[in-house]
Amino acid sequence: MKHPMGTFALQLMAAALLLGTVTACQPNEKRLTVVDPKTHQNGQQQPAQTGGKPAEAKRQLTVVDAQPQSPGREVRVVRTHAIEDSSIQSWISEDEVKVEKTRLVKPGTATEEPQYAYEVSIVNLVTGQTREPAGEEGQQMDGYMLVKEFPSPDGRYRFIQKWKNKYTADNFVENHQTGEILHIPGENYLELGGWLNEETYILAAGSMEGRGEIRQISAADGKVTLLTLDDPDIDVFIHFGVSHGRIYYTDNHNVLKVFDPGQSKPVSLIRDVWEFQISPDSRYIAVSTVTQSGVFQGCELLIYDSAGSLQGTLIGKGDVISYVTWSPDSAKLAFDVYSENKPGMNGVYIFDTSSGQVSPLAPYYASIDPPPHAIYPLSWSPSGQRLGITVDDPKSLLVTQVIDFK
Template sequence: MKHHAGKYGFTLLAATLLSIALTACQATGDRLTVVDPGATRQSGQQTPVRGGADEAKAKRQLTVVHTPRQPASREVTVAGTHKIEAASIQSWISEDEVAIETIRLVKAGMTTEEPQYEYATSILNLVNGQTRKPAGEEGQQMDGYMLVKETLSPNGGYSFIQKWKDKYTADNFVKDRGTGETIQIPGDNYLELGGWLNENTYVLAAGSMSGRGEIRQISAADGKVTKLPLEDPDVEVFTQFGVSHGRIYYTDNHQVLKVFDPGQTKPVSLIRDVWDFQLSPNSQYISVSTVTQSGAFQGSELLIYDSAGTLQGTLIGKGDLISYVSWSPESDKLAFDVYTEKKPGMNGVYLFDTGSGQVSPLAPYYASTEPLPHPVYPLSWSPSGKQLGITVDDPTTLLVTQVIEFK
């Protein structure tokens, strides 16, 4: 998604929720803490919310828990930041190098014309600040395509590669990273949704120009494709789709998160009112953001469930809109952005630590203006999870990316 599309998409979505009055309780100096689910429930905590359960109507509360100071190793400690002007991160080449896309305004917008931008791709070294042109495989993989996405298998033995010809169609490949052999997968592809079912199997929601399209199970060893049947009249098109550790998750037309195993044809309902969900890389958690516009509660919440759909602790975040939720590679941190129109409330990018249960604001490290700018591109983790890239609008250079380095 290019800069202007991401920016206006966020603005439009936020505007539709401006009328929602929400207040998030966050006292100065306090931290939002997830309560140990094994401990005695406190006032304001609710039982797990599942699809079809009466307790789904219960009103959850954002609870500030006063806790003793955690050991330094469990605190979010920032070692430094790297500023990348007029650019967004496309991918991480290594812990020190990132593929970036720079943006330059070619022609300003007119009353009857949209502004025109020029984009260029390069590799930036975060240590010395030098840039270079993509070389070898880095350059070849983009030849003739507008976007390339590569997803490694859990053990790194294979990768699933999508090479997009345009916004609507992609060529798919499976690569054996040990031998370098690449197999092209047959079949049209209109969506970027999928994931590794296990070490040797990728599942793709291919999409279609009419209907929801096929769910394809792809063998990494030989590229063989098997169609997975799904009997669910409540899903016309997949908008949210995830795969992990032998299970397939998606949301239906009524914002219900469902799950099924290959070989099953009917899904099981897990959670209702789901706007977005993200599976943690280790498959232990599901981050769920909700948007409710009727009833006792209106707004957006961020909660953590286990893979069976059981609520873990209390709220992580609350506001008018929660966007750009991203797990770190080791699943020990969750970064997310919260937009709230009225104060006091949560605003900006936050970091949730699964070990300590603490939520820490990152605004001091990427923003120097008020009101806080919000990301216009997905939050981007480095391979080790020790660095996080945040891209926001900038009045001078159009975009600016801050890479926050954690100790």
């Protein structure tokens, strides 16, 4: 589970590790674009090899002067909603979000971590009114610190994690139609998993020793089956994803691998992977790769298909790329870029898969340059027409800006 201040600290640590000579070359008066993957299929990914060697495919950042575009190619913003002291837990509907308000109870010291209090409420973005969760929207905290929900693709089930503290959680599966809740046995230390299909959830449970179990959970009856993975190159799961019957993860050497349940031997797809996110329709994998030249030099964001073939060219570049998040319809990709050099890309950007355009969102959620960076995962509304961005705020502990797109 990610704590807001801890997440920000990890981001700064990553920036320090990756601080180098990479320059993103993205002046304010220019726009970053990518080649249409339908007409440019160059640079296919070769089979990955252990050791994180650079891929053979050329990666090119294309910057063009800003010129008038045809209607519909630009990301258009209607308005922005500010929710102070809060981060988004989930979307109740297109207009309502469940937020967690964070309040500092006791400042940290040299020997003790700061203490926070948390309060859950529902905010209506249209009226601005706040109400308490009720009925199926409410969560019975029962002494738990935080509750996370992961609905199945068809909405019939929800996998629920109730965190007892920052390190351990209890797991449940709820039948949305009947209201029946099944407790899933076993210790859980990680927030890593996903729906294999409409009735099966895959959980990388983690462990205090080693990588822990991979559990295949039946939503219908709560039955747990342990999956076998024969890979000596993975000690702890850091990045783990599930989509349409396949399980993806990165190993100790930053190689993205995939395997099917029942087949213990994985297949290597892509090297030098810092982070990856699979699109909801399973057509694409957004991959943040680490550029290496003796030492870390920076990150690049590219799009691959599900077989590991490079699609188009580079869409993002900086010292650190984080919170890569697909919209529910797979039409847009949001991500945050940190660059030490001011001319580089900084802040949150949107990549449109149909037009190939990359648009900066910083002007809509920040008034300073360089803009503040996301400290929580970016959060899309059910339709993909709204995006929540949570950043540090000098007036309050944090603030979430919800951007409405046209």
